Amino acid sequence: MVWQRFTERARQVIFYAQEEAQRLGTTWVCTEHLLLGLLRDSDCTAARILVRMGMNLQRIRDEVEHRVNRGEARYGVEMHLTERAKRVIELAYDESRRLNSGSIGTEHLLLGLIREEEGLAARVLSELGATLEVARREAANFQEQQGQRRGRLRRVDQPSRELYHPQLPAYLESLVPPRPAILQAMEAHAKATDFPIVGPVVGQFFYTLTRLTGATRVFELGSGFGYSTAWFALAVRENGGGEVHHVVWDEGLSRQAQDFLRGLDLLNIVQFHVGEAVQTLQQVGGEYDIIFCDIDKDGYPASLSVVKQHLRVGGVALYDNMLWSGRIWDDSDTSAATQGIRELTRLLTEDGDFAVSLLPLRDGVLMAVKLK
DSSP: GGGBBBOOHHHHHHHHHEEEEEEEEEEEEEEEHHHHHTTOTTTSSSHHHHHHHTOOHHHHHHHHHHHHOOOOOOOOOOEEEOHHHHHHHHHHHHHHHHOOOOSSSSHHHHHHHHHSSSSSHHHHHTTTTTTTHHHHHHHHHHHHHHHTTTTTOOOOOOOOOGSSSHHHHHHHHOOOOOOOOOHHHHHHHHHTTTOOHHHHHHHHHHHHHHHHHHHEEEEEEETTTTHHHHHHHHHHHHOOOOOEEESSHHHHHHHHHHHHHHHHHHHEEEEEEEEEHHHHHHHHHHHHHHHOOHHHHHGHHHHHHHHHHHHHEEEEEEEOOOOGGGGGGGGGOOHHHHHHHHHHHHHHHHTEEEEEEESSSSHHHHEEEOOO
8 A cells, every 4th residue: 555655644534534434334445435534634635626626525525425335333343445445545656656746645545536437436526527637737736836835834734833933832832721631632642643623722712711701602613523622611611511512524523522521521511413513503503602613714704694693792703724824815825715714804804793803823713702
């Protein structure tokens, strides 16, 4: 499998694919599981390429989920790649060589999935409009842009220290009070798996804000494996108890969150949901003191009306990654994600029903208080 050539993120996609196969009741990792694995990381290069091609990630996921074979979930068993999945890996390696890349990234896995042609993943992508020619062009463009930005900007899930004085991030983290060992374990897990989290500085801010406002009802849109959930829930517990809603579309992440939060004795505070985040908020209903949004960035503008509807007067809406590692002021970046962040910023700052501040913590946290 030339495993040593895989980027850390591409390796994580393979692990995700194995989890998807187990969730769907098979010991064989097929092309559709590889695609579902890619879609679990909406900030990876492959996902960004799909968005640049005008494709909706949720629609791709829904189409695969609708057509995939299902069985009883099987966890803790040995997994194997089907011949078609092995072929995808071979094609990904070939695509990385065509692009003169020194490693196999998620973009090459995507190209391999499209080029394989016969598997369910290739059929779904083709039917939804993906072509190998366009995907190759976008991958090459992305590689070129990354080369131009190297040394100036880092990936969005590791916000650029060049945005701030180089000593500021470490200084701010040094001011965070000692935190539970479980939170530190979650931070270590995020680092080991290259999984984006808000980090201890923003986490402490969320905790402080929740305590300050006396919040007892919090709803998260896009909760990952529960790191930010833990900060909110710890504060809600200190406020006398209440509920924090954890929402992810992936059952594996939901289970991870439950395991971590069990260690903090927070399961009586947190309610877990698996599904599309904004739709879940609509289905659960109610008003909330705090709503935190960290979904796909191209979905930020459409989420606002739902967030506003379910936020109480005096409540606080929080949006993450609002500096987008500096991309928001890069006029050449017209990607759907960047445009989504810009549009949400415009919508909120022009809405007289909100008082808005953009806090330069980590990758930027936008805080909007609902006035009426």
